[in-house]
Amino acid sequence: MSGFEIIQKGKENGDGVILRYRTRKGTDIYCLGVPLNYSSGEDWDLGASWSYLIDGNRLTLVDTGQFNKYDVFHSMLIKAGFDVANIARVIVTHGHEDHDGNLPEIGEASGAELWAHFAYPSMIAYYPDIDDGARRPGFPGSCRCCMMPDSFNRNCTGYQLKRSRIKITNPVSGDTTPPDSDFRFILTPGHSPDSLCTVFQNEVVFSGDTLLATITPHPSLMLEYLVNRRILPGSYGTDNSAYGLLAYLTSLHKLMKQCAKTSTLLPGHRLFEKGAINRLKPAARAEEIIRFHEERCENILRIMGNTQMGLKEISVELFPLRLRQGMGKFMSQREVMSHLELMNVLGDVAWEDGKNFISRATGTDNYRAFFVKMLEMPPVSDMAQRPGNK
Numbered sequence: 001m002s003g004f005e006i007i008q009k010g011k012e013n014g015d016g017v018i019l020r021y022r023t024r025k026g027t028d029i030y031c032l033g034v035p036l037n038y039s040s041g042e043d044w045d046l047g048a049s050w051s052y053l054i055d056g057n058r059l060t061l062v063d064t065g066q067f068n069k070y071d072v073f074h075s076m077l078i079k080a081g082f083d084v085a086n087i088a089r090v091i092v093t094h095g096h097e098d099h100d101g102n103l104p105e106i107g108e109a110s111g112a113e114l115w116a117h118f119a120y121p122s123m124i125a126y127y128p129d130i131d132d133g134a135r136r137p138g139f140p141g142s143c144r145c146c147m148m149p150d151s152f153n154r155n156c157t158g159y160q161l162k163r164s165r166i167k168i169t170n171p172v173s174g175d176t177t178p179p180d181s182d183f184r185f186i187l188t189p190g191h192s193p194d195s196l197c198t199v200f201q202n203e204v205v206f207s208g209d210t211l212l213a214t215i216t217p218h219p220s221l222m223l224e225y226l227v228n229r230r231i232l233p234g235s236y237g238t239d240n241s242a243y244g245l246l247a248y249l250t251s252l253h254k255l256m257k258q259c260a261k262t263s264t265l266l267p268g269h270r271l272f273e274k275g276a277i278n279r280l281k282p283a284a285r286a287e288e289i290i291r292f293h294e295e296r297c298e299n300i301l302r303i304m305g306n307t308q309m310g311l312k313e314i315s316v317e318l319f320p321l322r323l324r325q326g327m328g329k330f331m332s333q334r335e336v337m338s339h340l341e342l343m344n345v346l347g348d349v350a351w352e353d354g355k356n357f358i359s360r361a362t363g364t365d366n367y368r369a370f371f372v373k374m375l376e377m378p379p380v381s382d383m384a385q386r387p388g389n390k
Helices: 070-079 103-110 120-124 157-164 222-231 245-258 282-304 311-318 328-346 366-376
Strands: 003-008 018-022 028-034 049-055 059-062 089-091 113-117 170-172 183-187 196-200 204-208 264-267 349-353 358-361
Touching: 003 070, 028 070, 049 264, 070 103, 089 103, 103 157, 113 120, 120 157, 183 245, 222 328, 245 282, 245 328, 245 366, 264 282, 282 311, 282 328, 282 358, 282 366, 311 328, 328 349, 328 366
Parallel strands: 059 089, 089 113, 113 170, 204 264
Antiparallel strands: 003 018, 018 028, 028 049, 049 059, 183 196, 196 204, 349 358
16 A cells, blocks of 8 residues: 555654655655754754655665764664665755765765766865855855854864765756656756756655745755856856746746646655654645745735835844744845845845845835746746666
């Protein structure tokens, strides 16, 4: 029988939980809730970082959990009945440390082929001679704009160095006709430029952080494109289609259209929350998040009224105090910034002081027509190369 089964109980937020999902075709997918270190209270608790082991023709792992969690990951894998040496293929959803953190160790122990977005190699490399306004120019591409405190970043340096030595055997791009397989990929930049979703048996979507349950992923910023444009590969370096809320919404539109027939979302976080499994359909969740961002644009314009305002002022009005504590202070302002960037492109917001991110509403509401078009556009074809069964 298809559906979920609890193999190992853990915490209510998913830490240590092992689930088994059986597809309609009878393939077992083991869902491993690898714990995270940086939860900061219930409201900002991402829960576990989920890794997924597909027991198909070739044992395939989607995401590897947070760095320094290899022993935890390995013990959960053994509990599920497997060993790292059995893994034949690893798919990386994107280059953030809670998703590719144990990739160096797993790759070395298994010799597995590594599949990732074609921009991923650029994200894990270092560019000491390219500053371009990076907050942390000595860090690899994915971390040059990192807002985390120094105390956290000191823990990342070893992982970043090991990750930079990884060879991606199968970079995924959208310019080839894929062979017949249970897998297909969709390039979904926006949360990060190298975000990649994987569709399995046209039933399951492994979404990384592009689609999450019960929370909306943070979009990247268009401003980050200016920092990283010289390190990005191909057209990503000449035309910003990889950073910002516009890129993210475009990716959500792809998922809404191309995953209309899939039934099960397996996200990077909050698959299991408050002691229960979140059972969501990918296309419906993508549409829901698009509509959420439309409402957020409306609320920001309402807050701004006819007054010029900065990020902090808007975030104070938009978010309750509990969501502006600790790292929430920076994340809430970043969320506001992503929407102001979009509405600036649409003509609804003008920068009064771009250096200090002070803006004013122009009195238009072009965002409304934009979101109507976003939800009604015909499907976008951007299927990417997928791994065949060898």
